[in-house]
Amino acid sequence: MPSPRTDTTLGFLRRLDVRLVLGLSSMALVALLVSGVALSQILTGYFVQQAEDQLLAAANSTESLIRDAIANAKEEGSPDLYTRELRNDNYIRPAATIAANQIARATVTVRYAVDGSLAVQMTPDTQQFEKQGLALDPDVGPRGVEFSVDIGQDEPLAPHGQLALSVTVSDAYTSRAATLAQVRGTLVAAGIIALAGSILLGLLVARQLTSPLNRLRRVSRRLAQGELEERVPPFGVVEIDQLGSQFNVMADRLSESLRLLEADRDRLREFVADVSHELRTPIAALRTFTELQRDGSVDEATRQEFLARSSEQLRRLEWLSTNLLDLSRIEAGIFPLDIREGDLREPLRAVVEAHADVAERRSVTLTSAVPSEPVLLRFDRERIVQLVSNLVENALKFTQPGGEVALTVSDLPDEAVIKVRDSGPGIPESEMPRIFERFYRGTNVGEARASGSGLGLAIARSIVEMHGGSIEVASVVGSGTVFGVHLPRSREPVLTEPVDGGPAQRAGNRPETEGARGGLKA
Numbered sequence: 001m002p003s004p005r006t007d008t009t010l011g012f013l014r015r016l017d018v019r020l021v022l023g024l025s026s027m028a029l030v031a032l033l034v035s036g037v038a039l040s041q042i043l044t045g046y047f048v049q050q051a052e053d054q055l056l057a058a059a060n061s062t063e064s065l066i067r068d069a070i071a072n073a074k075e076e077g078s079p080d081l082y083t084r085e086l087r088n089d090n091y092i093r094p095a096a097t098i099a100a101n102q103i104a105r106a107t108v109t110v111r112y113a114v115d116g117s118l119a120v121q122m123t124p125d126t127q128q129f130e131k132q133g134l135a136l137d138p139d140v141g142p143r144g145v146e147f148s149v150d151i152g153q154d155e156p157l158a159p160h161g162q163l164a165l166s167v168t169v170s171d172a173y174t175s176r177a178a179t180l181a182q183v184r185g186t187l188v189a190a191g192i193i194a195l196a197g198s199i200l201l202g203l204l205v206a207r208q209l210t211s212p213l214n215r216l217r218r219v220s221r222r223l224a225q226g227e228l229e230e231r232v233p234p235f236g237v238v239e240i241d242q243l244g245s246q247f248n249v250m251a252d253r254l255s256e257s258l259r260l261l262e263a264d265r266d267r268l269r270e271f272v273a274d275v276s277h278e279l280r281t282p283i284a285a286l287r288t289f290t291e292l293q294r295d296g297s298v299d300e301a302t303r304q305e306f307l308a309r310s311s312e313q314l315r316r317l318e319w320l321s322t323n324l325l326d327l328s329r330i331e332a333g334i335f336p337l338d339i340r341e342g343d344l345r346e347p348l349r350a351v352v353e354a355h356a357d358v359a360e361r362r363s364v365t366l367t368s369a370v371p372s373e374p375v376l377l378r379f380d381r382e383r384i385v386q387l388v389s390n391l392v393e394n395a396l397k398f399t400q401p402g403g404e405v406a407l408t409v410s411d412l413p414d415e416a417v418i419k420v421r422d423s424g425p426g427i428p429e430s431e432m433p434r435i436f437e438r439f440y441r442g443t444n445v446g447e448a449r450a451s452g453s454g455l456g457l458a459i460a461r462s463i464v465e466m467h468g469g470s471i472e473v474a475s476v477v478g479s480g481t482v483f484g485v486h487l488p489r490s491r492e493p494v495l496t497e498p499v500d501g502g503p504a505q506r507a508g509n510r511p512e513t514e515g516a517r518g519g520l521k522a
Helices: 004-013 016-076 084-103 126-131 176-224 238-295 300-332 345-354 356-361 381-398 429-434 447-451 456-466
Strands: 107-112 118-122 143-150 162-170 340-343 365-369 376-379 404-411 415-422 470-476 480-488 504-507
Touching: 016 084, 016 107, 016 143, 016 162, 016 176, 084 107, 084 118, 084 162, 176 238, 238 300, 340 345, 345 356, 345 365, 345 381, 345 404, 356 365, 356 381, 376 381, 381 404, 381 415, 381 456, 381 480, 456 470, 456 480
Parallel strands: 365 404
Antiparallel strands: 107 118, 107 162, 143 162, 340 376, 404 415, 415 480, 470 480, 470 504
């Protein structure tokens, strides 16, 4: 099992800035090592070759000194020119001494080429060389030359008057070792400086890269803590800015999702509260009727009245539960449509006939105007009946006795338009954004408001959207309201939210028509 110290070390090595610094430092160190080894090998060979070239030049210089000495002796007619011993001492030795101590700084050996015998061998003054920082270089090989000198007289060592000699320069003292040591020291110093520079550069680059990432990490932590307004600023680094931009997009979507979830939660709370409120009234009435009848203190007429009212409340409960179920299935997308080609006038006539008695009881004139030719469209008949029934029932409920409710149909090239107009009290502008909300019943309609559940328009809007259409409303307080339903011939269902607006409001994504903007035009 790893120890805590090992875990700490591994965690430290996994940091991005540490990896960047180690990476740059390792690259610099490897580059220095490779260049140092290569340079050392190159310089070693170069210095050896240079030293050997110098030895060859020293051998040639020794040859020139010997030639000059013999040539001068011949010109002067020196009598000991032909004496071997004197020749060695007077001509060869001085030249070899000069070459060994001053030119070659190495051992100079002169031999007779005829028999290979030694003429002279001069070793340099090594103490003087050591003071100058020179040392015997075993890697430098010997270099030499062979030449002949005309002495003008035959001798055993000079047949035909030609004295053949060979000059070899070996055991050179050079400064190669000191120079290489100095170069290596310089390389080590330069390596240390370069390594320190790479570490500093790595720290700078790591800071430039990790600083935005640390900021991104802090912003993400704040987002996780619920600070949804936090965003990542630009840093001037293309890749990190792109990452920050994507992060901001993600944060915006998350914020929007949470906002929608909160809105759905609030709507759910309101929905539950509204349902509870709507159910409380009929349940309380039923409880009261039941308790009064249980006491046995009511007469037959009163009991019959209680039973009638109980039946009415049960019908209300049944209607409410059915509409809630339909609305829930519609909004969940599991409400099937039976879409068929048909004449739109037929379900509208059925709605008018079904509500004729209600209009007569309320003393409201219910009229309809449909084209003489069939209005062919693809629709679900039962849902269209439900839609128009809700609109007509609303209009009849909110229209005072003596008023009028008119149902019209327009057959346009791209759509069919159904309009329901009433002469009721109208809808205040402040309530227009909410009229399609569930359980919203307005504040300007007295008893009619209390008799409804506020689900009719919500269901109507959902049915229209299921057919790919839109619904609009225009109202003038004191003059009446017009609901317009647009059903397109190409069925493309859309889901939209009610929009906030002035006296005219549309649920859907279609443009407003002139009739809607014009108030009560049919």
